[in-house]
Amino acid sequence: MADEGPAGRVTRRRVHTRANLLDAAFSVFAAKGFGHVSIEEVCEAAGYSRGAFYSNFSSLDELFFALYRERADLIAEQVSGALALDGPDLDVPAAVDRVTDVLLLDRDWLLVKTDFLVHAARDPEVARSLLEHRARLRRAIADRLARARGHTTLPAVLGDADGAAHAVVAAYDGVTTQLLLDRDLDHARAWLKQLLTALLTDGSGTPGHTKN
Numbered sequence: 001m002a003d004e005g006p007a008g009r010v011t012r013r014r015v016h017t018r019a020n021l022l023d024a025a026f027s028v029f030a031a032k033g034f035g036h037v038s039i040e041e042v043c044e045a046a047g048y049s050r051g052a053f054y055s056n057f058s059s060l061d062e063l064f065f066a067l068y069r070e071r072a073d074l075i076a077e078q079v080s081g082a083l084a085l086d087g088p089d090l091d092v093p094a095a096v097d098r099v100t101d102v103l104l105l106d107r108d109w110l111l112v113k114t115d116f117l118v119h120a121a122r123d124p125e126v127a128r129s130l131l132e133h134r135a136r137l138r139r140a141i142a143d144r145l146a147r148a149r150g151h152t153t154l155p156a157v158l159g160d161a162d163g164a165a166h167a168v169v170a171a172y173d174g175v176t177t178q179l180l181l182d183r184d185l186d187h188a189r190a191w192l193k194q195l196l197t198a199l200l201t202d203g204s205g206t207p208g209h210t211k212n
Helices: 012-033 040-046 050-054 058-085 092-102 108-121 125-148 160-180 185-200
Strands: none
Touching: 012 050, 012 058, 012 108, 040 050, 040 058, 050 092, 058 092, 058 108, 058 125, 092 185, 108 125, 108 160, 125 160, 160 185
16 A cells, blocks of 8 residues: 655645545445445545644544535535626526536435534534535525625515525425435535525526516
8 A cells, every 4th residue: 555755745745635535435335334334445435544634634533524625615616606707686596507517416425415414413523514514505696696786586475695505505405315215416516406496486486686
């Protein structure tokens, strides 16, 4: 198994090693579940020694959180990027199409994410970190919806842009739970588009516009 060698010469290698450990851990966690995986299994899957592991992570918990943070950041970036393409007059159906087309709906990721949620439910410190990342995703959505105020009217029942962002994340959570059970990715994307369009428009798929 590969090891790291003297610390002064391994900066680039350490970045590569860390990425490989995260990739290997993702596969092992998805296959077996976080609570059933050992450091040795992650090292074996990555082809590294325990020394290489401990030069990058202090524990399996730290690796697990790094893995979650990496994927959560990716999703927030996907949503932000897809929503940034419109001008101030937000085309809600088009934006929903873009978001749901690029959004990570990988079943292995959802299995790992669910493990992390259960882990967080039992650990207040982990729960705070998870809530932070969920808040970041909501802010990305709420900020874009807020920029459209004065040009596009959201359904009154949602309240403000923050309320709409909470509804969007709740819809995503519901659809991904269904995907875990029925494994139907095409249906999940189609259903998510329908839900988000219904939430953010008047129900006809046509956003409201403010009067000048």
